[in-house]
Amino acid sequence: xxxxxxxxxxxxxxxxxxxxxxxxxxxxIKTDEVVPIFIDPDAAAxxxxxxxxxxxxxxxxxxQLHFTSGMKNCFFKAKIxxxxxxxxxxxxxxxxxxxxxxxxxxxxDIANQALAYMLFSEKNLESEMEVGFKGNPNIGSVxxxxxxxxxxxxxxxxxxxxxxxxxxxxxxxxxTGASGFPLLLKNLRGIDMNxxxxxxxxxxxxxxxxxxxxxxxAQSTDGKNDIDSSTFISKAKAALEYYDKNISGNNSLNAFxxxxxxxxxxxxxxxxxxxxxxxxHVIELLAxxxxxxxxxxxxxxxxxxxxxxxxxxxxxxxxxxxxGEMTFPSFHDITRTEIQRPMTEFTLxxxxxxxxxxxxxxxxxxxxxxxxDDNFFNGIFFNTHLKTVxxxxxxxxxxxxxxxxxxxPFHLEEMKKDVFGFVKGVKPGRVINYRSNYDLFDYYLCDIxxxxxxxxxxxxxxxxxxxxxxxxxxADKKLA
Numbered sequence: 001x002x003x004x005x006x007x008x009x010x011x012x013x014x015x016x017x018x019x020x021x022x023x024x025x026x027x028x029i030k031t032d033e034v035v036p037i038f039i040d041p042d043a044a045a046x047x048x049x050x051x052x053x054x055x056x057x058x059x060x061x062x063x064q065l066h067f068t069s070g071m072k073n074c075f076f077k078a079k080i081x082x083x084x085x086x087x088x089x090x091x092x093x094x095x096x097x098x099x100x101x102x103x104x105x106x107x108x109d110i111a112n113q114a115l116a117y118m119l120f121s122e123k124n125l126e127s128e129m130e131v132g133f134k135g136n137p138n139i140g141s142v143x144x145x146x147x148x149x150x151x152x153x154x155x156x157x158x159x160x161x162x163x164x165x166x167x168x169x170x171x172x173x174x175x176t177g178a179s180g181f182p183l184l185l186k187n188l189r190g191i192d193m194n195x196x197x198x199x200x201x202x203x204x205x206x207x208x209x210x211x212x213x214x215x216x217x218a219q220s221t222d223g224k225n226d227i228d229s230s231t232f233i234s235k236a237k238a239a240l241e242y243y244d245k246n247i248s249g250n251n252s253l254n255a256f257x258x259x260x261x262x263x264x265x266x267x268x269x270x271x272x273x274x275x276x277x278x279x280x281h282v283i284e285l286l287a288x289x290x291x292x293x294x295x296x297x298x299x300x301x302x303x304x305x306x307x308x309x310x311x312x313x314x315x316x317x318x319x320x321x322x323x324g325e326m327t328f329p330s331f332h333d334i335t336r337t338e339i340q341r342p343m344t345e346f347t348l349x350x351x352x353x354x355x356x357x358x359x360x361x362x363x364x365x366x367x368x369x370x371x372x373d374d375n376f377f378n379g380i381f382f383n384t385h386l387k388t389v390x391x392x393x394x395x396x397x398x399x400x401x402x403x404x405x406x407x408x409p410f411h412l413e414e415m416k417k418d419v420f421g422f423v424k425g426v427k428p429g430r431v432i433n434y435r436s437n438y439d440l441f442d443y444y445l446c447d448i449x450x451x452x453x454x455x456x457x458x459x460x461x462x463x464x465x466x467x468x469x470x471x472x473x474x475a476d477k478k479l480a
Contacts, residue, residue: 011211
């Protein structure tokens with residue numbers, strides 16, 4: 001089973017990034033392949049480019065690890081595929097063009113120009129589309145209607161197989177997501193039967209999460225905001241009414257997820273491009289868990305016929321407590337069980353690489369039959385891709401911790417005298433051993449290294465060794 005994830009707009013990119021972070025840590029997802037497809041006219045948006053860059057590093061590492069039956073490692077285990085070059089579905093005629101030119105306004109007759117003026121303001125018509133639709137779903141609904149005409153959509157249809165699933169991620173309070181989601185869904189359920197595998201797509205299991213407002217935007221430096229966050233709630237209400245009639249009312253989705261927050265941080269104003277680099281937010285992590293939940297659902301509960309879901313399911317996310325700074329105990333048991341152990345293991349892995357690896361290289365675990373020498377540590381696998389993933393993962397945690405509402409489950413600062421006290425709210429258990437802190441980490445590494453298969457490549461052996469070590473330490477120290 002492949003799961004195609006259509007990520008619409010900036011929120012779609014950030015949720016996909018959160019999912020990739022979770023898969024990095026070993027959070028389990030019940031699908032054989034994750035296939036991200038981004039829909040965003042703003043190709044230069046930092047939220048999008050950062051996500052794509054992370055996916056490329058993830059893919060490189062995943063391809064070096066073969067996950068044979070004897071391997072215990074869960075880091076980077078899920079396969080993420082690049083069906084479309086750059087992961088992104090290109091939109092035609094949106095660069096350096098105003099909306100007026102896109103809709104060929106000047107060639108319309110008087111009656112149709114009058115109709116256009118009823119639907120679009122002069123500001124809409126003069127809007128540049130290179131960075132998106134700036135909170136105007138009425139513009140997005142016209143421009144995004146073209147994506148089924150692209151080669152990328154044909155490639156998606158051509159690769160689709162029975163039992164594959166589709167999930168759509170979008171926000172409801174902007175322009176690209178609010179307009180792109182219902183249009184994409186309409187084109188999937190009413191797909192032209194001349195497309196390859198059209199019948200399979202029409203009746204596929206389709207899930208979606210709509211992300212309601214969870215942040216505000218500051219005033220722009222010139223005081224002229226094309227995107228006004230004071231309208232987010234009213235836009236969300238209007239869109240929800242439309243969804244109620246035209247999505248839920250038509251049984252278009254097999255599973256529909258909603259998520260929102262009422263504690264808002266204020267982000268610096270940006271209409272898009274390289275300056276649109278919002279801090280990671282716990283809402284995006286939890287939205288990513290909706291995809292994990294959707295993939296776990298039984299096929300029988302996600303059946304469709306004639307382009308309609310037979311038993312639509314609706315879900316909201318609820319936390320255990322309303323903490324301004326959330327930690328793992330803030331969540332109910334299902335969520336906590338899903339994320340606490342893998343995130344704790346990978347965070348410990350990252351902290352070891354940052355805080356102790358240089359000192360640990362003299363230990364015997366680096367000098368086995370296939371040694372981890374300077375060639376390995378200076379090579380592209382470790383020094384480029386793994387190092388970049390580690391830095392981006394820790395930055396992602398730091399951004400979530402500094403946001404409002406914050407998610408701060410770990411002490412990320414160095415604590416050499418209390419290495420295993422980094423999980424907030426968890427008192428480490430005692431291990432019967434005269435070693436402690438990173439000395440205990442080294443002891444476990446040296447012991448486990450002798451049991452790792454010599455048939456593995458150097459990259460696989462390194463990840464397998466480190467995974468088994470942090471897995472055992474987290475269990476023995478009762479950190480999750």
